[in-house]
Amino acid sequence: MKYTxxxxxxxxxxxxxxxxxxxxxxxxxxxxxxxxxxxxGTHIWVSDDSLGRISMVDNAGTCIDSMEISVGNxxxxxxxxxxxxxxxxxxxxxxxxxxxxxxxxxxxxxxxRCCPLWGVSFWNSKCYISYxxxxxxxxxxxxxxxxxxxxxxxxxxxxLTTIRDVLWCVRMGRGDGAGRYVMPLTIEDEWSDxxxxxxxxxxxxxxxxxxxxxxxxxxxxxxxxxxxMEKMGAGDVNGDGIIDILDAVVAINIMLGxxxxxxDQVWLADMNGDGGVDILDVVEIIEEILG
Ligand SMILES: [Ca+2]
Ligand SMILES: [Ca+2]
Numbered sequence: 193m194k195y196t197x198x199x200x201x202x203x204x205x206x207x208x209x210x211x212x213x214x215x216x217x218x219x220x221x222x223x224x225x226x227x228x229x230x231x232x233g234t235h236i237w238v239s240d241d242s243l244g245r246i247s248m249v250d251n252a253g254t255c256i257d258s259m260e261i262s263v264g265n266x267x268x269x270x271x272x273x274x275x276x277x278x279x280x281x282x283x284x285x286x287x288x289x290x291x292x293x294x295x296x297x298x299x300x301x302x303x304x305r306c307c308p309l310w311g312v313s314f315w316n317s318k319c320y321i322s323y324x325x326x327x328x329x330x331x332x333x334x335x336x337x338x339x340x341x342x343x344x345x346x347x348x349x350x351x352l353t354t355i356r357d358v359l360w361c362v363r364m365g366r367g368d369g370a371g372r373y374v375m376p377l378t379i380e381d382e383w384s385d386x387x388x389x390x391x392x393x394x395x396x397x398x399x400x401x402x403x404x405x406x407x408x409x410x411x412x413x414x415x416x417x418x419x420x421m422e423k424m425g426a427g428d429v430n431g432d433g434i435i436d437i438l439d440a441v442v443a444i445n446i447m448l449g450x451x452x453x454x455x456d457q458v459w460l461a462d463m464n465g466d467g468g469v470d471i472l473d474v475v476e477i478i479e480e481i482l483g
Contacts, residue, residue: 213374213393214395216420216421226416226418228269231402235251236409239278244262246258246278263286268321268352275291279309284304289301331344347363360403362399373392373393374410390433394410398410398412430457447470461473464476
């Protein structure tokens with residue numbers, strides 16, 4: 193057994209994860225030009241680029257509540273520390289912090305944009321705002337505590353969201369594939385082939401993204417629809433964006449009871465969805481690694 197694992201380990205470690213995300217549910221957006229999506233823990237919020245309206249819908253698409261922001265051109269959104277954060281590409285660009293209970297704007301940051309804005313998310317206590325920088329830099333990193341910002345050059349992200357402490361994006365860039373891939377984003381480095389291998393292909397152009405703890409939701413702007421994608425992250429038990437031998441090792445340890453897993457780890461390792469982690473799930477993870 194040990195000899196077999198020694199032989200198989202290098203093969204499993206060398207294989208990256210790349211697949212196609214499929215749509216499992218969809219509904220019509222509550223507005224004519226939907227753009228950004230955000231998840232508040234219970235409901236999805238949708239921004240509209242033409243009306244300056246933000247709508248709260250249930251996961252069947254029924255509009256439950258809405259509010260207007262007069263500047264319009266509302267794009268990416270995210271929830272962070274009990275506020276809804278929304279960007280507008282009007283004028284020099286704005287980041288609004290919104291109290292959704294009272295429908296009031298708590299704070300406004302002037303982005304002083306150079307280019308049209310796309311998405312926003314928070315990661316590692318900093319705010320990231322993507323923009324169309326052509327072949328140059330493409331994202332602002334804001335430290336809202338001390339008011340500093342800098343430009344980053346990375347994988348040309350459009351929509352942004354954070355999934356289990358990893359920043360993810362819909363990759364824009366250039367060419368036919370623009371807007372049709374979601375992938376984890378490494379902001380410290382420039383574009384890399386390894387990063388590209390982590391992509392999940394989409395069959396449509398996505399302009400907004402959010403994550404509800406189990407599934408990615410995407411805004412298909414051209415069709416005017418909000419789409420729920422298949423279970424996201426199954427097999428990535430350690431949550432680093434890659435399914436590899438390290439995940440199989442964690443799953444084996446959960447199975448043997450040698451570690452105390454978090455509920456999230458159990459959910460990610462339970463490949464067949466029967467509520468437990470056993471050898472069948474480990475086999476499925478290894479099959480996923482081998483493609
Ligand atoms: Ca992993
Ligand atoms: Ca299972």
